[in-house]
Structure formats: C-alpha cells, structure tokens
Amino acid sequence: MSHVLDYYNHLHTIPELGFEEVKTSKFIAEKLAEFGYTNIQTGVGGTTGVVATMDSGEPGPTVLLRADMDCLAHNIDGEVVLRHTCGHDGHSSMLLATAEEVIKYYPVSSGKLIFLFQPAEELGTGAHAIADAGVLEGVEYAFGAHVRPIEEASNGQAVAAIYYASSATIQATFTGVTSHAARPHLGVNALDAAVLAINAVNTIHLRPTESYSVKATQFHADSGVTNSIPGKAFVTWDLRAQLNPTMKELHEKVITAITNAGQANGCTVEYDDSKMLTAAEHNEECIDLLKEAISEVLGDENMVPEVITPGGEDFWVYTNRYPNLKAGFFGLGCDLKPGLHHPDMSFDTSALENGVKIYLTVLKNLGMID
Ligand SMILES: [Zn+2]
Numbered sequence: 353m354s355h356v357l358d359y360y361n362h363l364h365t366i367p368e369l370g371f372e373e374v375k376t377s378k379f380i381a382e383k384l385a386e387f388g389y390t391n392i393q394t395g396v397g398g399t400t401g402v403v404a405t406m407d408s409g410e411p412g413p414t415v416l417l418r419a420d421m422d423c424l425a426h427n428i429d430g431e432v433v434l435r436h437t438c439g440h441d442g443h444s445s446m447l448l449a450t451a452e453e454v455i456k457y458y459p460v461s462s463g464k465l466i467f468l469f470q471p472a473e474e475l476g477t478g479a480h481a482i483a484d485a486g487v488l489e490g491v492e493y494a495f496g497a498h499v500r501p502i503e504e505a506s507n508g509q510a511v512a513a514i515y516y517a518s519s520a521t522i523q524a525t526f527t528g529v530t531s532h533a534a535r536p537h538l539g540v541n542a543l544d545a546a547v548l549a550i551n552a553v554n555t556i557h558l559r560p561t562e563s564y565s566v567k568a569t570q571f572h573a574d575s576g577v578t579n580s581i582p583g584k585a586f587v588t589w590d591l592r593a594q595l596n597p598t599m600k601e602l603h604e605k606v607i608t609a610i611t612n613a614g615q616a617n618g619c620t621v622e623y624d625d626s627k628m629l630t631a632a633e634h635n636e637e638c639i640d641l642l643k644e645a646i647s648e649v650l651g652d653e654n655m656v657p658e659v660i661t662p663g664g665e666d667f668w669v670y671t672n673r674y675p676n677l678k679a680g681f682f683g684l685g686c687d688l689k690p691g692l693h694h695p696d697m698s699f700d701t702s703a704l705e706n707g708v709k710i711y712l713t714v715l716k717n718l719g720m721i722d
C-alpha cells in the first residue's frame with residue numbers, strides 16, 4: 353500500500369482556490385524533496401505550479417503525469433466556504449504517492465518522467481499558464497485522471513477514456529446612454545440591447561446531429577434607480593460542444609449574434625471570450641495503454657471503455673497547444689455522490705490506491721519502470 357491516504361487526508365483539510373494553492377504546493381514540494389527528488393521546480397510560470405522531473409539519462413520517451421490542485425468556493429447559508437468538491441485533492445495525492453513509489457521502488461530506467469501539479473483547473477486558465485511556462489516542451493505522452501460520479505463508474509472500476517466536451521464562456525458588456533426614464537429618446541437602453549442579444553443567440557441552430565448547447569447564465573442591468581434608463585448591461589453565455597469544430601462554429605455564430613443584436617439599437621458591444629476549454633482528443637495508443645493498465649489492476653470486468661460527458665477539463669488545453677502530444681485521461685470509479693461540484697460531494701477514498709496502481713502500470717507498460 354502506498355501513502356496516498358495520508359496525503360489525501362492532509363490535502364483535504366487545506367482547500368485553496370486556483371492560483372492560490374500556496375499551502376498545497378508547499379506541502380507537495382516538501383514531500384517530493386523528502387522522497388529524494390532533486391529536480392523540483394516551484395512557482396512554475398509565476399503560478400503555484402510544481403514540477404518534479406526524474407531523468408534516467410537513458411533513451412526513451414518523455415512522459416508527463418498531471419494532477420490538478422485547486423478547490424471550489426461554495427456559498428453555503430450565505431457564507432463562502434472553500435471545499436474540495438471536484439476531488440483535486442485526490443488527484444494530487446495519487447500523483448504524489450505515485451512519485452514516492454517510483455523513486456523508492458520503481459526507479460525510471462529509460463526516458464524522462466515529469467510529475468506536474470497544476471494550479472487553477474477550475475478557472476480554465478491553469479493549463480494555459482503551465483503551457484506558457486514551457487513545461488510541455490519535448491513531452492511525448494501526457495496522462496491525467498479524474499474521480500468520476502457513481503453513475504459513470506463505481507468503486508473498483510475505472511474508465512479508460514473520458515470524452516470531455518469543449519466549453520466556453522463569453523462575457524459581454526453592452527454600453528448605451530443613460531437617461532431619465534421620462535426622456536427615453538435621449539438615451540440608449542443597454543438592457544434592451546442585452547435582451548435582443550440573448551434572443552438572437554437563442555435563435556442559433558447548428559446541425560441537430562451535433563451535440564451542443566448555448567444559454568445565457570448571468571444578466572446584470574441596474575441603473576440604481578427605477579426611473580432611469582440603464583447605460584450598461586452585462587450578460588454571460590455558457591457554450592458547450594462535444595467536438596472542437598462544432599465549438600468553433602457555435603462560437604463564431606454567438607459572437608456575430610451578440611455584436612449585431614447589441615449594435616441594432618445603438619449600443620457598443622465588448623466581450624471577453626478568453627475562457628475556453630477544448631474537447632478531449634484522446635490518442636489511441638494512450639487509450640490502449642490505459643485499458644491494459646485498468647485490466648491488469650482491476651480486472652477486465654471493471655474496465656469501463658469510455659464515458660462521454662458535457663463537462664470540461666483543462667487538461668485538453670495541452671493537446672490543443674501541442675497537437676503532436678499523445679494524451680490519455682482515465683476516470684476513477686470511487687462511489688462519488690451526489691455529484692462533482694456538489695457542496696456535499698464525497699467518495700470512497702480507498703479507490704485512490706487504484707489510481708496510483710494504474711499510473712504505475714502505465715509507466716511499466718511503457719517500459720520506463722520495472
Ligand atoms: Zn471541477
């Protein structure tokens with residue numbers, strides 16, 4: 353048995369938001385040093401990211417294993433509470449325990465192994481920051497994992513490939529002219545423009561055979577008084593598509609609709625579309641490696657071949673930025689209830705040991721460790 357539960361039990365008590373994983377990354381870096389890693393980078397790319405590298409000095413592949421570290425903020429009874437409700441504490445503990453097992457019992461005999469503890473997955477910007485820092489340069493294979501809801505896999509099972517969707521957020525600001533409600537002809541009502549834009553987006557239709565959705569999720573327009581025309585309105589849209597080309601088409605159509613509808617009554621429209629997660633692009637060789645590892649560790653009958661989810665995961669930013677990167681991402685069954693991002697999310701932590709074994713088996717089958 354590895355020490356994965358010890359690490360989980362500690363990380364679970366120190367939940368921290370994206371790019372603020374100060375205690376988390378300090379704990380991880382200290383443990384890696386304690387295990388004997390000498391090549392440890394902290395503060396990667398000016399973030400809280402941690403990278404530990406073990407180079408065998410022998411020819412072989414460069415393989416990166418990635419875990420995320422951040423938690424979520426929940427509003428519970430009017431109070432903001434930080435909690436690990438997406439299981440990233442579990443992911444970090446699995447990777448930390450894997451790093452410990454590797455250096456103590458399974459030294460890397462060929463190629464180079466990189467352990468990446470990534471910040472800010474939930475913000476959708478953590479993977480970009482790590483890629484900007486050059487961590488993925490020269491990496492041939494990348495693997496990651498996520499705990500899965502019980503509907504997808506139960507404790508003792510694992511999923512070889514999770515087909516995450518692409519997701520995007522567009523936040524638009526409509527600027528008109530404020531005026532007294534008695535003299536509306538002197539103003540430009542930003543609220544009206546925002547409503548037009550929402551309706552215009554709702555008329556977008558792509559091919560019905562493609563899986564996608566777009567909906568407004570936030571709307572703010574308030575001049576502060578009831579008899580004044582609001583000069584500003586803010587609307588957020590959430591976009592989802594199962595495939596990257598569908599997202600590209602949807603995104604373009606949404607921007608056109610927002611811009612044209614907003615300008616129709618004289619408003620100016622500005623938007624921020626920087627938050628975009630690309631859909632999963634699993635590499636066949638990586639799927640096979642994960643299937644093989646899951647069968648070996650949990651038995652063929654407990655290998656769930658694939659799951660399709662409308663959820664997003666910023667791990668796939670790496671394949672988007674590095675199209676030649678071979679990537680695989682497995683799902684860990686752990687009787688997770690009632691669901692990810694639910695304030696009362698809990699799971700059977702005994703499953704984390706399975707995750708460590710799956711990682712080690714992948715490395716073994718890649719010929720990197722014995
Ligand atoms: Zn999440």
Ligand SMILES: [Zn+2]
Pocket residue numbers: 438439440473498
């Ligand atoms: Zn997550």
